Amino acid sequence: MAPKKQFSPVKSLYHRGIDETGDVYDLRIINAEKSEFNEDQAACGKLCIQRCEFGIEEEWLTVCPEEFLTGHYWALFDGHGGPAAAILAANTLHSCLRRQLEAVVDGLLATQPPMHLSGRCVCSSDPQFVKEKGIRAEDLVIGALENAFQECDDVIGRELEASGQVGGCTALVAVSLQGKLYVANAGDSRAILVRRDEIRVLSSEFTPETERQRIQQLAFIYPELLAGEFTRLEFPRRLKGDDLGQKVLFRDHHMNGWSYKQVEKSDLKYPLIHGQGRQARLLGTLAVSRGLGDHQLRVLDTNIQLKPFLLSIPQVTVLDMDQLALQEEDVVVMATDGLWDVLSNEQVARLVRSFLTGNREDPHRFSELAKVLIHNTQGKDDGANGEGQVSYDDVSVFVIPLHSPGQGSGGH
Amino acid sequence: MAPKKQFSPVKSLYHRGIDETGDVYDLRIINAEKSEFNEDQAACGKLCIQRCEFGIEEEWLTVCPEEFLTGHYWALFDGHGGPAAAILAANTLHSCLRRQLEAVVDGLLATQPPMHLSGRCVCSSDPQFVKEKGIRAEDLVIGALENAFQECDDVIGRELEASGQVGGCTALVAVSLQGKLYVANAGDSRAILVRRDEIRVLSSEFTPETERQRIQQLAFIYPELLAGEFTRLEFPRRLKGDDLGQKVLFRDHHMNGWSYKQVEKSDLKYPLIHGQGRQARLLGTLAVSRGLGDHQLRVLDTNIQLKPFLLSIPQVTVLDMDQLALQEEDVVVMATDGLWDVLSNEQVARLVRSFLTGNREDPHRFSELAKVLIHNTQGKDDGANGEGQVSYDDVSVFVIPLHSPGQGSGGH
Numbered sequence: 001m002a003p004k005k006q007f008s009p010v011k012s013l014y015h016r017g018i019d020e021t022g023d024v025y026d027l028r029i030i031n032a033e034k035s036e037f038n039e040d041q042a043a044c045g046k047l048c049i050q051r052c053e054f055g056i057e058e059e060w061l062t063v064c065p066e067e068f069l070t071g072h073y074w075a076l077f078d079g080h081g082g083p084a085a086a087i088l089a090a091n092t093l094h095s096c097l098r099r100q101l102e103a104v105v106d107g108l109l110a111t112q113p114p115m116h117l118s119g120r121c122v123c124s125s126d127p128q129f130v131k132e133k134g135i136r137a138e139d140l141v142i143g144a145l146e147n148a149f150q151e152c153d154d155v156i157g158r159e160l161e162a163s164g165q166v167g168g169c170t171a172l173v174a175v176s177l178q179g180k181l182y183v184a185n186a187g188d189s190r191a192i193l194v195r196r197d198e199i200r201v202l203s204s205e206f207t208p209e210t211e212r213q214r215i216q217q218l219a220f221i222y223p224e225l226l227a228g229e230f231t232r233l234e235f236p237r238r239l240k241g242d243d244l245g246q247k248v249l250f251r252d253h254h255m256n257g258w259s260y261k262q263v264e265k266s267d268l269k270y271p272l273i274h275g276q277g278r279q280a281r282l283l284g285t286l287a288v289s290r291g292l293g294d295h296q297l298r299v300l301d302t303n304i305q306l307k308p309f310l311l312s313i314p315q316v317t318v319l320d321m322d323q324l325a326l327q328e329e330d331v332v333v334m335a336t337d338g339l340w341d342v343l344s345n346e347q348v349a350r351l352v353r354s355f356l357t358g359n360r361e362d363p364h365r366f367s368e369l370a371k372v373l374i375h376n377t378q379g380k381d382d383g384a385n386g387e388g389q390v391s392y393d394d395v396s397v398f399v400i401p402l403h404s405p406g407q408g409s410g411g412h
Numbered sequence: 413m414a415p416k417k418q419f420s421p422v423k424s425l426y427h428r429g430i431d432e433t434g435d436v437y438d439l440r441i442i443n444a445e446k447s448e449f450n451e452d453q454a455a456c457g458k459l460c461i462q463r464c465e466f467g468i469e470e471e472w473l474t475v476c477p478e479e480f481l482t483g484h485y486w487a488l489f490d491g492h493g494g495p496a497a498a499i500l501a502a503n504t505l506h507s508c509l510r511r512q513l514e515a516v517v518d519g520l521l522a523t524q525p526p527m528h529l530s531g532r533c534v535c536s537s538d539p540q541f542v543k544e545k546g547i548r549a550e551d552l553v554i555g556a557l558e559n560a561f562q563e564c565d566d567v568i569g570r571e572l573e574a575s576g577q578v579g580g581c582t583a584l585v586a587v588s589l590q591g592k593l594y595v596a597n598a599g600d601s602r603a604i605l606v607r608r609d610e611i612r613v614l615s616s617e618f619t620p621e622t623e624r625q626r627i628q629q630l631a632f633i634y635p636e637l638l639a640g641e642f643t644r645l646e647f648p649r650r651l652k653g654d655d656l657g658q659k660v661l662f663r664d665h666h667m668n669g670w671s672y673k674q675v676e677k678s679d680l681k682y683p684l685i686h687g688q689g690r691q692a693r694l695l696g697t698l699a700v701s702r703g704l705g706d707h708q709l710r711v712l713d714t715n716i717q718l719k720p721f722l723l724s725i726p727q728v729t730v731l732d733m734d735q736l737a738l739q740e741e742d743v744v745v746m747a748t749d750g751l752w753d754v755l756s757n758e759q760v761a762r763l764v765r766s767f768l769t770g771n772r773e774d775p776h777r778f779s780e781l782a783k784v785l786i787h788n789t790q791g792k793d794d795g796a797n798g799e800g801q802v803s804y805d806d807v808s809v810f811v812i813p814l815h816s817p818g819q820g821s822g823g824h
Contacts, residue, residue, distance in 0.1 A: 100671075103671075103672065104671060104672055107661075107672065113661060113670065115648055115649075115660055115661055116655075116658050116659065116660055117658075117659035117660070117672045118658060118659065120658065122652075122654045122655055122658070123649065123652075123654075125649075126648070126649070129648040129649040130648050130661065132648075132688050132689075133648050133688070135648065135661060135670050138669075139668075139669045139670040140669065140670055140671065141669065142667075142668055142669025142670075143663065143667050143668075143669030143670045143671035144669070144671065145669070146666060146667050146668065146669055147667075147671055150666065221633065236527055236538070236541040236542050236544075236545050236547065237527075237535065237537075237538070237541040240534075240535075242534045242535075243528075243534055246528045246529075246530065246532065246534070247528065247529035247530065248527055248528055248529070249519075249525060249527055249542065249547060251555065254558060254562065254723075254725045255554075255555050255558050255559075256551075256554055256555075256558065256727075256728065257550075257551045257552065257553065257554025257555030257556070257557070257558055257728065258525065258547050258551040258552055258554075258555045259512075259515075259516060259552065259555035259556065259559055260515065260516055260519065260529045276544050276545070277544075311666075313666045315668075316668065316669065
């Protein structure tokens, strides 16, 4: 059985490492004492994929009860409207992912996934069709992550409804499997790779601003979603009576550029997407445009639902660790927006490099580094590296050392 | 008045240059004699933007009848289902663009476009709002191009219906204005910048394959668009009876990766997007997913319309020519898919560089280069540069030398 006990929702500040034998060592949990009510949640552990087969009666049969393929899993969930969705996600998403991966494990192990999972060749040119589409084993992991997010979102929707709870959360997941690191993101957390001479961004943020065109497009197709209360159009600021009849800057769903339009009364409504940067809100309510949960969320005092505008689909990026000639101090830093609001990628990279270089002998240096990053968001910095800025949001950080004999060995 | 006479639909093979005074010289039109019925069309010329003002009675008044801002315009249209849409586009799009630019010309000339086109400041922090959104003059040109494509598509729809004609076309447009080159693309033509040490791709192709997720998403939201005749899902090949009950590779609208699903009867329907590479078709009918026209186009023997799946919105890229330290032999090559089907970007760049280096004294070398590129698609190559491949499609090419004293000077 997969070691479910290794997955637990934890609070506040996270670090996780893999020791030299490739085993997960204890989660270090440090409460940053920022808030009594922490909406960030996390989970991590070994991901043990069993081999299953599609048997008679349309049932999946476990044919190899032993671990068949082993990976590692790290996940951060930043909740809003309470911690319920984030807790459910921390308890559920890894199981969804394991199930999705087990459903395709035979395809994962082939050099090229077969057209038919059974390996049966219905058409002699099937391998050629798969090759022409460029389908590789890693596409099955990407698909499994995409489907796992969807499945987890459905579970959260049902569980919240059944228990009368509400809320939603972002989700940032890293999975190391067969020498590759997969980073799946839905929301505004971020993962970056920091090496001696390189910073590589492994995720994009999904906010009302970054997904403006998708959101406006949906409101264009289904104007009833706005119930006549919001305007789909974007203006540099909210318009007022004095603007009526003037030609002002605007853009609609089909535009990356800007144009001018003559202001009509309907343009004075509250904008579908309003505010700038960290203040940008979808329907005046949400700061993110992707994530899990929020099935019941409505605009205050209205019947307008947020969910149609939210996607539970992650964007997945793949890092081929075997191609990287990894050094001992190459790490992935995963963190919720509380960190990135006050520290740039470059500032984090500077902190990572100077700390790791100065603490080569410390066996707990990766845990300590996570602590250092958090402390740099609390205004406790001496100014040498960070800016001494203060984050008033929850902050969660994973530091994942990539160079490890056990890392990504996977195998079966 | 804008020199409309300079715009004319032309056939087969194009070249255009700017002479040392910055004036457009005669279009060289060479009929490649490939087909009697050429669906490619083109237009190019000076773009003369007048200064207009929003006057009383909601009318635009021309306050400066002289040329106010001057640019250059090149456009290629690759028609399908007859040349009607391409001819209309070649006759119309530049006028739509001129109108769109004239409507925002005061914003174009400001360092930062004002919130109100009139310059009136309703709210003292308006300049700050515009600055925070990062709106620059070039965003108004991008917006004008996006709106011009939409407007032109509407005109084509009305004209085709009124005249009982049918058809559609791709559109690739380059505009040089105020030191920048704007490339707007809707379809599968391509523009690249070729310099001594650099190839820069200035457009992306929009085909059923590159826009799979957008197209599947629409079919997911509006299943009735497929009238029960097509399956939204993608499989490596069209499924058949023998596949029923098997688990086969597939992907749906939310997936970049792949997974397996058990084949049901509805999966045996013809796929929404079918075929590979140049053979990929939308609803078994169209090889492109963006362009102008096609308002009446239906799947053969059905009532299923193509238009809801097609976008007339271009993607616009901006090349800041002032930042490039342009050399005399830096050119942009714009061509319809007939060229790119048989020559890679690298092959085209090799042909460009070797031809221009070997013909430094020829005053017509850019025209000759366009001819050379076309001839390299006709199997007439000696093998030194091209592959001697043959394009059976119409081929149209513009070679635009960027380094010219007159180029991009614009001004007013």
